[in-house]
Amino acid sequence: MNDLEERLRAAFDARARSYEPDPHAWARIMERRPRRRQARWLLSALPVALLTVFVPVLLNGGLGRNTAIDPTGIYQQLMKERTPLGKEASVDNPSEGKPLRIWFARGKLGYPEVCYVVERAAGEPYGACVEAVEWRNADAWYVGSTLRDGAGTAMDWGLALQDVGAVAGVTKGGQEFQGTVRSLDGAPYRLWTVTYPAQEPMSKIRISDVDGKGLGWWSRDGLFLPDGQPMSAAMELSQGISVQPYLTKEGTRLTWSRHGAELTSLLPSTTDQAVTVGGRRDMILGLARKDVARIEVSFGGGSTASVVTKPDPWNLGVTLFAAMSPSDDPAESRRVTAYDASGKQVGSQDEPARKEPPEAGKVAGEVMNLPGTEGSGRPVRVWFTQRSDDGVGFCFTGGPGPSDQGVTGCFVSFAQNSYSFQQTTTYLPDPGADIYFGPALADWESVEAVLLDGQRVRASFLRGKDAPYPVWHVSVPRGTEVGGFVVKAKGKPDKQVPNYSKSCARQAARSGATPQTLPAGITALLVPGCAAFWENGEITPALPGPLPGARLSDLLDAERPVQWISLETAWFGYAPAGTAKVELRIKGGATATAEAVPDTWGQNVTLFAAPAPKGAPKGGGETVALTGYDAGGKQLWRYEPPNRRAPKS
Numbered sequence: 001m002n003d004l005e006e007r008l009r010a011a012f013d014a015r016a017r018s019y020e021p022d023p024h025a026w027a028r029i030m031e032r033r034p035r036r037r038q039a040r041w042l043l044s045a046l047p048v049a050l051l052t053v054f055v056p057v058l059l060n061g062g063l064g065r066n067t068a069i070d071p072t073g074i075y076q077q078l079m080k081e082r083t084p085l086g087k088e089a090s091v092d093n094p095s096e097g098k099p100l101r102i103w104f105a106r107g108k109l110g111y112p113e114v115c116y117v118v119e120r121a122a123g124e125p126y127g128a129c130v131e132a133v134e135w136r137n138a139d140a141w142y143v144g145s146t147l148r149d150g151a152g153t154a155m156d157w158g159l160a161l162q163d164v165g166a167v168a169g170v171t172k173g174g175q176e177f178q179g180t181v182r183s184l185d186g187a188p189y190r191l192w193t194v195t196y197p198a199q200e201p202m203s204k205i206r207i208s209d210v211d212g213k214g215l216g217w218w219s220r221d222g223l224f225l226p227d228g229q230p231m232s233a234a235m236e237l238s239q240g241i242s243v244q245p246y247l248t249k250e251g252t253r254l255t256w257s258r259h260g261a262e263l264t265s266l267l268p269s270t271t272d273q274a275v276t277v278g279g280r281r282d283m284i285l286g287l288a289r290k291d292v293a294r295i296e297v298s299f300g301g302g303s304t305a306s307v308v309t310k311p312d313p314w315n316l317g318v319t320l321f322a323a324m325s326p327s328d329d330p331a332e333s334r335r336v337t338a339y340d341a342s343g344k345q346v347g348s349q350d351e352p353a354r355k356e357p358p359e360a361g362k363v364a365g366e367v368m369n370l371p372g373t374e375g376s377g378r379p380v381r382v383w384f385t386q387r388s389d390d391g392v393g394f395c396f397t398g399g400p401g402p403s404d405q406g407v408t409g410c411f412v413s414f415a416q417n418s419y420s421f422q423q424t425t426t427y428l429p430d431p432g433a434d435i436y437f438g439p440a441l442a443d444w445e446s447v448e449a450v451l452l453d454g455q456r457v458r459a460s461f462l463r464g465k466d467a468p469y470p471v472w473h474v475s476v477p478r479g480t481e482v483g484g485f486v487v488k489a490k491g492k493p494d495k496q497v498p499n500y501s502k503s504c505a506r507q508a509a510r511s512g513a514t515p516q517t518l519p520a521g522i523t524a525l526l527v528p529g530c531a532a533f534w535e536n537g538e539i540t541p542a543l544p545g546p547l548p549g550a551r552l553s554d555l556l557d558a559e560r561p562v563q564w565i566s567l568e569t570a571w572f573g574y575a576p577a578g579t580a581k582v583e584l585r586i587k588g589g590a591t592a593t594a595e596a597v598p599d600t601w602g603q604n605v606t607l608f609a610a611p612a613p614k615g616a617p618k619g620g621g622e623t624v625a626l627t628g629y630d631a632g633g634k635q636l637w638r639y640e641p642p643n644r645r646a647p648k649s
Contacts, residue, residue: 071101071117074127078115081108082129086186094153094195095146096121102157104187105129109377109400110427112188114143114159118240118259126239128259132159132189133425139215140164140192140207142222145260147198148242149233154198156205156220156260159189163510165210169194169202170217176206215509216539226255226262235313237322241285245314254312256285256322268318274338274347284325287318293341295321300333300353362386365467371460372435372475376400376426380407382437384467387412392468394439399424411439419487419497425478432478436485436499440472443490447472452481452528454548459485483529484547496554498544500529508532509539516600518609520570526552526601531563533572541565543573546603553577553604561637562626564608572609574599579606579628579636586613586621596628 088103098119105113107129117127130143140160147154156169160181167179179194196202207215228246234257236242241258256263256278264278264285275295277286284297288309297305303326309319327334338347363383370380378400385393395410411420421438436449440461447459459474476482484498508527515523521536530545531552543563546552555563556576564573564582571584575596582594594610613621628637 069124071119071125071127074117074125075101078117078127078129079105082106082113082115085112085188086184089182089184089191091155091157091191091193093118093146094155095148095151095198100146100155100157101127102191104132104184104189106427110430110432111400111425114189116144116259118146120240123236124239126241126258134159134161134189138218139209140167140205141218142205142220145223147201147260151198153195154201155193155195156202157191157193158205160192160207162190163209164190164192164207164215165212166208167192167194168206169196170204170206171196171200172203173200175200177202179205209510213509223261226253226257226265228253232314235310235320237310237320241322243312243320243322245316252316254287254316254318254320268316273349275336275349277336284323285321287312287320288338289347290317290319291340291346292319292338294339296337296339297325298335298337299327301327303327364392366464368462368464368467368471370396370398370424370435370437370471371462371473372433373399373424373426376428380424380435380437382462382471383464384439384469385410386468394420394469394471396422396424396437400427419485419495421485421497421499427478433475434478434480434482435473435475436482437471437473440470441489442469443492444470444472444487445490446488447474448486448488449474449476450483450486450547450549451476452483452548456486481528486547496547496550498529498547498555500542500544504530504532504542504545508542516607518572518597518607519595520572520609520611522570522572522609524572524599524607526599526603531574533565535567535570540567551603551605552599552601556605558637560639562628562639564626566612566621566623569612570609571612572607574603574605574607575628576637577604577606578630579608580631581629581633582608583627583629584610584613585624585626587624588615588621590615590621 082105085104085106088101091100091102093100096119098121101117103115105115107113112132113129114132115127115129117125119125134141140158142156142158145154145156160167164181167181169177169179177194177196179192181190181192183190194202194205202220204217204219206217209215226246228248231245231247231252234242234244241256243254243256246253246255250267251269253265253267255265263283266276266278266287268287274292275286275288277284284305284307288295290311292309294309295307305323305326307321307323309321312318312320333351333353335348335350337345340346362385364386365384367381367383370382373379378398380396380398382396385395387393393410393412397408399407407422407424421436423434423436425434426432440447448456449459450456457474457476459472461470461472463470482499484496487495487497508525508530511525511527513525515525517523523534525532526545528545528548531543533540533542543565544555546554552574553576562573562575564571575582577598579596582596584592590613592610592613594608596606596608599605599607623641625638625640627635630636
C-alpha cells in the first residue's frame with residue numbers, strides 16, 4: 001500500500017479527519033446511510049446533532065429531582081458549566097407556534113456549542129447544547145428540525161460559515177424552499193432556517209455565498225435519520241424524546257429520536273436480556289422486558305440513575321425508557337438492575353469499564369500523553385499495538401470536545417512509504433492550538449508542517465518506553481491553515497504529504513480562478529492544497545493539491561505516478577507531463593481510455609477525464625491498473641493499486 005492510500009485509509013474513521021483512499025468510493029459514500037447497530041453503549045464519538053441533551057431524571061437513588069421544566073430553568077441548567085458566546089436569537093417555530101431560542105456558548109473545555117430551548121404547544125419544553133465546530137470543509141450543516149407527527153409546517157435549522165449568504169431547502173422531488181440566514185453578534189457561525197410543509201420533507205440544503213455564488217449542497221442525512229418505513233405514530237416519553245417503530249430488513253426496529261435526530265436504535269427481537277441500554281455518553285435510552293417497571297443504573301464512579309419505564313403501545317412485549325445519565329465518562333463501568341412494579345428485583349447485569357478501541361490489539365510499549373494537550377482538560381493519549389497478523393498499529397484517543405472522547409481511532413498498519421497523520425484541536429488555554437501527530441519510522445530525521453503562506457514549523461519527536469516507533473507532533477495556533485508536511489528520511493528525497501479532504505472543492509468554489517475544461521463534463525480548478533473537480537456543474541471529490549511553493553508534479557513519483565478517482569459516470573485525475581493517453585482497466589476486464597492534456601496552471605502535469613468504462617459495476621469497480629502513454633503510443637508508466645489488505649510492518 002502506498003503512502004497516500006495508507007494515510008487515507010487509516011484516517012477515514014477518525015473523528016478529526018474523513019478520508020477515503022479508494023478512488024471509486026465517492027459513489028458509495030454518497031449512497032450509504034449511517035450504520036445502525038444494536039448497542040448497549042455507543043463506542044464512538046457522535047456527530048453534530050447527537051451530543052448533549054437535557055432531560056429530567058431521578059438521581060442518587062431518587063433522593064433529588066431536577067425541576068428545571070420551564071424555559072428559564074432549562075436555560076439556567078444548560079449554562080451551569082458554559083459561558084455565553086454572542087447574542088441570542090428567538091426564531092418562530094412553526095411546528096409549535098412558540099419561539100425557539102438559539103444561542104452559542106463556550107463549553108467547559110473551551111469548545112464552541114450551539115444551545116437551544118424548545119417551547120411546546122402541548123407538553124413540557126426541552127433544551128440542549130450541541131457541538132458547533134464545523135464539519136470539515138462544510139459551508140453549512142444541519143443541527144436540528146422541528147418536524148414531528150401532526151405538524152403541518154416544520155423547520156430545519158443549522159449553522160453556516162460567516163460568508164454564507166443564502167440557504168435553500170430541497171425536497172426529494174427537487175422543489176426548493178428559500179431559507180433565512182442571520183448573524184448573531186459575537187457568534188462564531190451564522191444561523192440558517194428553512195420552513196416548509198411537513199408533507200414535503202427536505203433531502204438537502206443548497207448553499208450560496210454572500211455574492212450568490214453556489215457552494216454546493218449538504219445532505220439532511222447529517223441528522224442521522226432513521227432507516228426503514230415508520231410502522232405507526234411515535235410514542236413520546238418525555239422532554240421531546242420519542243420512540244417509533246420502523247420496518248427494516250432486519251425486522252421491527254425501535255428508534256429513539258429528538259429534535260429531528262436519531263439518538264439510538266434497537267431491535268427488540270434480538271435480545272433476551274432484562275434490560276438493553278443504547279445511546280450516548282449523556283443519555284440512558286433503551287428497552288426492557290414487559291415485566292420491568294423501573295431500572296437503576298449504578299456507575300463505577302458512584303453516581304446512580306433511577307428510571308421509570310413505559311409499556312410500548314405496539315404490542316411488542318417491551319417497556320421503554322429515556323433519562324439523562326449522571327455520568328459523563330463513557331468508559332465508566334456500570335451495573336443495571338431491573339425491578340417489577342412491586343419493587344422486586346427481576347434482573348441485573350454488569351458492564352465492565354470500556355477498554356481501548358477493540359481494534360487496538362495488544363499494547364506495545366508505553367501509553368503516552370500527546371504533548372500540547374495536557375492543559376486542555378482532556379489530554380490525547382497515543383500508543384502502539386502489536387497486531388495478530390504481526391503488523392504494528394498506532395492508536396489515539398481523547399482530546400477536548402463535546403463528543404465522547406474527542407478523537408478516537410487506530411491506524412491499522414504502517415510501514416515503509418507510509419505517512420499517516422491525525423489532528424486534534426485544543427481550546428484551553430485560550431486561544432488554543434491545532435496539533436498534528438502520527439507515527440514515524442526509525443529513519444525519519446524530521447517532519448515539518450508547511451503553512452499556506454509557505455512558513456514551515458518543525459515537529460518534535462516523542463519516544464515512549466519500549467515503543468516500536470517514535471511519534472511526531474507539531475502544534476500551530478488554532479485555525480491556522482496547514483497545507484501539508486515535508487518528511488525527511490535518511491538517504492531519501494524529501495517526501496511531500498498534502499493535508500487535504502476530498503470535499504475541499506467546496507472551498508475551491510470560492511476561488512475566482514478559471515477552471516480548466518476536460519472531457520466527460522469534467523472541469524478542474526487548482527487551489528492551495530487541492531485539485532478540485534466538478535462534473536456537469538456539481539461538486540465531486542477532490543484530489544490532493546501541491547504544498548505551498550511546490551507543484552502537482554512533486555506529488556507524483558515512480559511509486560505513485562498518477563492521482564485519480566472514479567465516479568459512476570466518469571473517471572479523472574492527473575499524471576506526469578508528457579502523458580498523452582491514460583488507459584484504465586478494472587476487475588472483470590472492462591477498459592476505458594482518456595485523452596490527457598497539459599494543465600494550464602504550470603504544474604508540470606497533464607489532466608485527463610473520460611466516461612466510465614462500459615460494463616463497469618456500480619461505483620466504478622475495482623481498478624486493476626492504469627497505464628500512461630506518450631503521443632507516439634510508447635508506455636511511460638504503469639500503476640497497479642496495491643492489495644487493500646493491511647501490510648505487515
